[in-house]
Amino acid sequence: MAQFALITGASKGIGKNIVTELATRKNNVLLVARTEALLQEECRQLRATYGIEAFYLVADLANPAAPQAVYDWCAKNGYQVNILVNNAGYGLSGLFTQYTAQQHADMLQVNITTLVQLTALFLPMLKQQARGYVLNIASSAAYQAVPYLSAYAASKSFVLSFSRGLHYELKKTNVSVTAVSPGATDTDFPNRANVGAKGKKAAEKLNMTPEAVAIQAVNAMYAGKTELITGFVNKLGAALAWLAPKAVAEKIAASIYE
Numbered sequence: 697m698a699q700f701a702l703i704t705g706a707s708k709g710i711g712k713n714i715v716t717e718l719a720t721r722k723n724n725v726l727l728v729a730r731t732e733a734l735l736q737e738e739c740r741q742l743r744a745t746y747g748i749e750a751f752y753l754v755a756d757l758a759n760p761a762a763p764q765a766v767y768d769w770c771a772k773n774g775y776q777v778n779i780l781v782n783n784a785g786y787g788l789s790g791l792f793t794q795y796t797a798q799q800h801a802d803m804l805q806v807n808i809t810t811l812v813q814l815t816a817l818f819l820p821m822l823k824q825q826a827r828g829y830v831l832n833i834a835s836s837a838a839y840q841a842v843p844y845l846s847a848y849a850a851s852k853s854f855v856l857s858f859s860r861g862l863h864y865e866l867k868k869t870n871v872s873v874t875a876v877s878p879g880a881t882d883t884d885f886p887n888r889a890n891v892g893a894k895g896k897k898a899a900e901k902l903n904m905t906p907e908a909v910a911i912q913a914v915n916a917m918y919a920g921k922t923e924l925i926t927g928f929v930n931k932l933g934a935a936l937a938w939l940a941p942k943a944v945a946e947k948i949a950a951s952i953y954e
């Protein structure tokens with residue numbers, strides 16, 4: 697039976713580039729996101745360019761019923777998933793109080809709960825394959841508190857900690873869990889997160905391309921690494937955030953996102 701890589705947030709940005717990277721390596725792919733037109737066109741191009749199987753499911757991963765719906769779609773169609781990429785995610789920047797409780801809950805649902813539920817649902821299937829992989833996309837924001845991006849940064853700390861813990865638990869199995877933390881990457885992320893002009897300007901100076909991030913992420917996943925921070929500058933940033941007094945690291949971050 698054909699095996700598939702399942703990628704959430706596959707319609708654009710880092711997710712779309714991870715899909716391309718996996719397709720280049722001849723993986724069949726299953727794409728999940730909300731924008732049907734993008735997913736449809738992407739599947740058409742992937743089949744034509746790489747001669748692989750490519751299918752999509754339109755799903756809003758902020759919907760608590762979505763993880764089960766994704767799993768049922770795979771089970772019903774007999775898709776055997778050997779790679780799960782939890783990439784879908786977004787931020788809400790600015791004052792915590794400028795967003796409603798529901799807006800925060802929706803973001804945490806996508807960034808945390810859906811990621812955990814998809815992992816729980818697909819792990820038994822991943823274990824049935826000769827080799828299984830989970831790739832979770834965290835962020836450089838996972839390494840410190842980020843004022844004015846507080847809930848998002850905390851959600852990515854969760855992703856990192858959860859992924860590391862699960863990697864250890866699964867050490868003696870055929871499934872590896874890899875957390876990849878990109879820093880500023882040239883995608884639609886700042887617009888969706890309402891990042892202000894100052895934050896966008898800072899990001900532009902440091903931006904990596906989503907293609908470069910995707911290649912590093914897929915390489916780390918296949919190497920079975922526990923954790924990877926993409927790019928030298930982001931590695932240095934995480935090290936400095938760890939070394940500096942927390943109040944200093946937080947003041948610098950706040951000056952970017954305020």
Ligand SMILES: NC(=O)c1ccc[n+]([C@@H]2O[C@H](COP(=O)([O-])OP(=O)(O)OC[C@H]3O[C@@H](n4cnc5c(N)ncnc54)[C@H](OP(=O)(O)O)[C@@H]3O)[C@@H](O)[C@H]2O)c1
Pocket residue numbers: 704705706707708709710711712728729730731755756757758783784785786787806833834835836877878879880881882883884885886888
């Ligand atoms: N770009 C950065 O600077 C950066 C830095 C660190 C970490 N990251 C992380 O990288 C991951 C990818 O982000 P990106 O930069 O590629 O951003 P992006 O260009 O905005 O792409 C986000 C992807 O997630 C999907 N998505 C968002 N909300 C969704 C929902 N409710 N249901 C289903 N799909 C949803 C989007 O598709 P639809 O809109 O079609 O649903 C899109 O495919 C995220 O986890 C983000 O936190 C990004």
